Amino acid sequence: MGRYLIRRLLQAIPVLLGATLLIYAVVFALPGDPIASMSGEKRMDPDIVGILRDQYHLNDPFIVQYWHYISGVFQGDFGRTFAGVEVSEIIASKFQVTLNLAFTALVMEAVIGVGLGLYAALRRGRAQDTLVLASTLVLISIPTLVTGFVLQLLLGVKLKQSTGIEIFPVAGVSDGLRSYLLPAFVLAGTSIAYLARLTRTNLAETLRADYIRTAVAKGLPRRRVIGRHALRNALIPLVTYLGADLGTLMGGAVITETIFNLPGIGQELFRSVYERQQPVVVGIVTLLVLVYILANLIVDLLYAVLDPRIRYE
Amino acid sequence: MRVFKGAKIIAGAALLSLGLAACGSGTSTGDAGGADQPVRMRIGEPQKLFYPSDTVESEGAEVLASIFAPLVKYDEDKKPVEFVAESIKTNDNRVWTIKIKSKFTWHNGEKLIAQNYVDAWNYAANQENAQSTNYFFARVRGYDALNPGEGKTPSTDKMSGLRALDEETFQVTLKQPFSQFLTMLGYSAFYPLPKAAFDDNGKVTEAYAKKPIGQGMFQIDKPYNKGTDQTINLTQYEGFPLDKPKFKKLQFKVYNSAETAWNDLQAGNIDIQEQLPPSAISAAKAELGDRYIDQEDASIGYLGFPLVASDVYDDPRIRRAISMAIDRKTITETVFSGTRAPADDFINPLLPGYRPGACQACVYDPEGAKKLYEEANGPRTLQLGSNMDNGHKEWIEAVANNLRSNLGVTVELDQVEKFQEILDRLEAKQYTGMFRSGWLIDYPSAENYLTPVFSTGAIKTGANYAGYSNTDFDRLLAKGDSAASLEEGLKYYQQADDLLLRDLPMIPIFYYRMNAAFSEHVRGVRINLLNQVEWASVEKVA
Secondary structure (H helix, E strand, C coil): CHHHHHHHHHHHHHHHHHHHHHHHHHHHHCCCCCCHHHHCCCCCCHHHHHHHHHHCCCCCCHHHHHHHHHHHHHCCCCCECCCCCEHHHHHHHHHHHHHHHHHHHHHHHHHHHHHHHHHHHHCCCCHHHHHHHHHHHHHHHCCHHHHHHHHHHHHHHHHHHHHCCCCCCCCCCCCCHHHHHHHHHHHHHHHHHHHHHHHHHHHHHHHCCHHHHHHHHCCCCHHHHHHHHHHHHHHHHHHHHHHHHHHHHHHCCHHHHHHCCCCCHHHHHHHHHHHCCHHHHHHHHHHHHHHHHHHHHHHHHHHHHHCCCCCCC | CCHHHHHHHHHHHHHHHHHHHHHCCCCCCCCCCCCCCCEEEEECCCCCCCCHHHCCCHHHHHHHHHHCCCCEEECCCCCEEECCEEEEEECCCCEEEEEECCCCECCCCCECCHHHHHHHHHHHHCHHHCCCCHHHHCCECCHHHHCCCCCCCCCCCCCCCEEECCCCEEEEEECCCCCCHHHHCCCHHHCCCCHHHECCCCCECHHHHHCCCCCCCEEECCCCCCCCCCEEEEEECCCCCCCCCCCCEEEEEECCCHHHHHHHHHCCCCCEECCCCHHHHHHHHHHHHHHEEEEEEEEEEEEECCCCCCCCCCCHHHHHHHHHCCCHHHHHHHHCCCCEEECCCCCCCCCCCCCCCCCHHHCCCHHHHHHHHHHCCCCCEEEEEEECHHHHHHHHHHHHHHHHHHHCCEEEEEEECCHHHHHHHHHCCCCCCEEEEEEECCCCCHHHHCHHHHCHHHCCCCCCCCCCCCHHHHHHHHHHHCCCCHHHHHHHHHHHHHHHHHHCCEEEEEEEEEEEEECCCEECCCECCCCCECHHHCEECC
């Protein structure tokens, strides 16, 4: 197990390095001079542009620029934006917000999604089951943009206007966990629905397996049959889904972050690509690659926990 | 019970998440009823730290305008009137003597002196400092010595045309007479800087740019961490000698989305929002009553012709016909929901010098356009280039449809992400079609709609992207610049404008409008012609 873990972590190093080079090259290849476009649609004095390009080493060949960047990274210097702000500072603060959002969303997925699936599976074919299936289908088919604005208007604006009490803040992160509830639900919406359906199907299938019939025949209590025998087996695909989803939640939250004005990684990435801020883009994307790698690793390790037959040596 | 280990991990994560969330800044933003609650205004994220001479975008300028006070402000007739300046005198429009009021102090208690202006302007004009407002000082004598060009080092760090006469008076000598110089002085590039802003090498420090010390109505509470801070908090400066606002605290809140800010305004979490999203206009009009502001804005949107890059559009009849084929009224009403107004002059209606209906080719006339276009034997295929950000995609498509149906031509759209790409490709002659463009004035004078966009000198350094060059036009501008007064200058500028209206190197399509709203917690919100709130007139409603 220990050796397996070390091997996996060592494998991550070339992947991360490769990612930085690739992303750096992609941003480099985008058209539009970052300095000249800083003044919006007005043309900056060409001499001033030249002087600034020199200051930021933008006149060097690609590989020299990349070397400047990556050698800085190894010394713990992640570079500065064109506005002179430390990239590490920006990422640290934005990552915090995204982490809060993603984990709140993940918890919602796990609790609501699995809960609904469990509920539906145990009442298969009945009205409650149909209701869960229908409502999750609706949730899947509405885009985040719509759920985001509709819920913000109804639960944020209208609820406060009619009651005078603020339950769900409209935007921002100044109200602690409360700020994240609505955006996390919007972000997790589709996944909740998928997860509910996945749980329902898996559990329903497992419940028909021979070993479950044996367990019931042995006279085990229903709670133990479902909780210990059926659910545990049905959890494996769910854990896979949740693990892969963590990366999506962190990197793909641009729309949700914008609607609810959460200063997170998604928005920052969007803006940085637009402004051609290479160090920021590379920093964020590399971090996301790292999150994917770690999430996958944790998922693999969880397999061993859930299924004793799986062993890593 | 191993299955529940997973549950524990998840629960742990949830706790972690809660803990992290609780670490966020703790200020609650409830109702603004309390006396200590600030007046809250939406801004977008400032592009840079607060270097006054390096701020050319509206968000940073809005914050700076609350921290600094300008030499002149503009009155109801859009004429400059002294504010920090006691008097501004000139005999020949070339040598300007500026005396400042004696009672102004910096937020650190030091007295505001004439040398503060001299220091700040020399700093801004020096190419070594690469300040984006550098070009504002190009009319001052001695500017060239500070700007020998890339790769060369300036021989001095002072402009010869700028000197302090005594503690309260300084003198600016221009290269050429410029009748509009007074109107420039209200802009943020001309703010002074205190001694404390500079380090030993004469550079403005980063610490200063994070927590600027100004001489305006408000002082900033703590250093601004760009990229991290979502609010900028300010407190009224007790030592401000002129009309003070009737509230103590001001807060700027950063929102990237105008739609979100509008929702938060309705929920009572912000008090003032400039630039409402088009989707909010009808609701704002219907529900807010006099808390909705719809006024003129100084920006113009154009369609430009590549006069340098191509000879397809050389016949002015083609340009005129294209202009006549565009239904400006319908586009501004439907595509923009009234957040734009149809353009009918190169000078914006906000400013003296505008003549309604001056642009006869801006009148929608599909039949006349088609006839003229065929007479001039216009090209059968037109290219139309635009950037798609900032809501430009939709109106460009509407224009393309107008041209297709009214002129019977094929229109190829060439859409790129950013305007800079169009410029780069025009310059390299890789793109030779029509293109969208726009202009926001730097200072409120009719002259600023002409010189930087259409003069021959602006081809290389300004916004003359069409490449229009007309010696008669340049001569009229020079006459206006050296005229004895603002009013007399205006006559020449209007004559220059007439030449543009005849030649149409670009065609004006629309004027922007300022659509703003404010909450019921404040009253007396007025927005000036630089699109900045006049804080002195704002009051909180208990």
